[in-house]
Amino acid sequence: MDEPAPGQDIPLAGVSIDRSVDPTAVRPPLPMPEAALPLVEQMDALERLAQAGDPDAACRLFVGTRRCRMVEQRLRRAEQMQAHLERGEAPRISEDMAVLSIANALEQTRALASWCEGADPARFPDADAFAERAFSRMSSAQKVLLVMSRQDGSIARMPRHFGSPGGLGGSTGFIYPQFLSDHGRAALEEGVRQANPLALEGMIMLHSPAWIPGGEETPRLSMPDRRRFARYALLMTRVFGEDEVGPAVGGVLARSLASMGADERAEAERWADREAARWRAQASNGMAPAEGGESQAGEIARGCESFP
Numbered sequence: 001m002d003e004p005a006p007g008q009d010i011p012l013a014g015v016s017i018d019r020s021v022d023p024t025a026v027r028p029p030l031p032m033p034e035a036a037l038p039l040v041e042q043m044d045a046l047e048r049l050a051q052a053g054d055p056d057a058a059c060r061l062f063v064g065t066r067r068c069r070m071v072e073q074r075l076r077r078a079e080q081m082q083a084h085l086e087r088g089e090a091p092r093i094s095e096d097m098a099v100l101s102i103a104n105a106l107e108q109t110r111a112l113a114s115w116c117e118g119a120d121p122a123r124f125p126d127a128d129a130f131a132e133r134a135f136s137r138m139s140s141a142q143k144v145l146l147v148m149s150r151q152d153g154s155i156a157r158m159p160r161h162f163g164s165p166g167g168l169g170g171s172t173g174f175i176y177p178q179f180l181s182d183h184g185r186a187a188l189e190e191g192v193r194q195a196n197p198l199a200l201e202g203m204i205m206l207h208s209p210a211w212i213p214g215g216e217e218t219p220r221l222s223m224p225d226r227r228r229f230a231r232y233a234l235l236m237t238r239v240f241g242e243d244e245v246g247p248a249v250g251g252v253l254a255r256s257l258a259s260m261g262a263d264e265r266a267e268a269e270r271w272a273d274r275e276a277a278r279w280r281a282q283a284s285n286g287m288a289p290a291e292g293g294e295s296q297a298g299e300i301a302r303g304c305e306s307f308p
Contacts, residue, residue: 032045039116045057050127055137071112071116072116131179158201185206192232200232204249207228210252226256226259230265238275238276
């Protein structure tokens with residue numbers, strides 16, 4: 001075999017060398033855009049990162065596009081009602097109610113209107129598809145966030161008091177993503193194993209055997225199970241105190257326990273005690289939150305939100 005000339009590459013067995021590729025032309029990794037930027041200024045970078053399989057970008061797109069899509073729907077509805085009133089047309093509801101609805105829509109969207117300005121939902125990428133492809137690579141906290149995300153991108157929370165569940169409301173045009181139906185419960189269970197307070201709230205809401213406010217404006221996972229509900233609700237009282245459970249869930253818990261036999265109730269208490277000890281052990285090792293469930297769940301929820 002002839003020796004290669006000076007400066008000539010030495011061929012490797014079984015490896016072809018593509019000399020048409022300029023190594024200096026390889027693009028550097030695209031940086032993650034700042035969350036405080038308006039969504040329209042983030043969109044290109046987030047979409048390219050999500051296409052490359054970046055789970056953080058996919059998660060931020062999922063939440064951000066939901067929020068801005070709902071803002072656009074609310075503002076458009078308010079404009080339509082305003083136009084009806086200005087033309088003197090008879091609204092489907094009373095004039096006073098129409099004025100109140102317009103004011104409510106503007107107030108509910110005020111905080112996000114500037115962040116969503118210029119973002120056209122008709123041109124949004126398929127954020128559900130990106131999130132589905134990246135779901136297995138997301139952190140446990142990100143998976144929990146997606147499962148607990150309302151259709152407007154806000155976080156479904158366990159109610160601490162009676163009243164409005166929050167969020168911007170719902171729409172009949174929303175279809176719950178199939179990948180969350182397939183993997184949502186497992187994501188919440190893994191979150192509980194990792195002592196994630198938001199996942200614990202999700203399991204309580206998932207298994208509640210009675211109506212509780214907090215998720216009625218959007219389809220969500222629902223698997224009523226008195227035994228599992230009692231265990232998770234008792235766990236929350238053990239770790240974070242009865243005040244964190246609130247009167248709505250607390251009332252359902254009291255009625256659930258009262259409907260159980262003595263053995264079933266005692267087993268639920270023992271399970272909650274064992275799990276609470278494990279949560280405290282993880283917290284003492286720096287592996288889990290140790291403070292109130294509501295505040296800690298809020299911190300976890302900010303893990304991949306794409307808005308300030």
